[in-house]
Amino acid sequence: MLKARWTQFGQPASPRVVFVRGIGDVRVTQEDIDTYGRMSGDPEVLCEHVADDPEANHRISGLAPSTPAVADEPREPAMARPSPVPRRPARKRSWLDVLLRR
Numbered sequence: 001m002l003k004a005r006w007t008q009f010g011q012p013a014s015p016r017v018v019f020v021r022g023i024g025d026v027r028v029t030q031e032d033i034d035t036y037g038r039m040s041g042d043p044e045v046l047c048e049h050v051a052d053d054p055e056a057n058h059r060i061s062g063l064a065p066s067t068p069a070v071a072d073e074p075r076e077p078a079m080a081r082p083s084p085v086p087r088r089p090a091r092k093r094s095w096l097d098v099l100l101r102r
Contacts, residue, residue: 001046003064006036017056023047027056036060 002023009018015030036043044064
């Protein structure tokens, strides 16, 4: 699902299909206008892909969550990177060492 700010729809006054940059053609219904047009500020809405609309490829599905839905779990400390294998000096490397990048 993609997110867009309500002002990106150009404050529509009637139901129509609106082109939103980065998303495409989005179907805006009268219910969307009544719900999000009256909200204070600039609400962020979710746009979901639809396959059965011949004019639009997305529709507004609801408000975007303000916080992540999944709490971050504590991560285990990252393992230290192994030290690289020491290379031979350039003048003593054979063609096989060069080929195998040793």
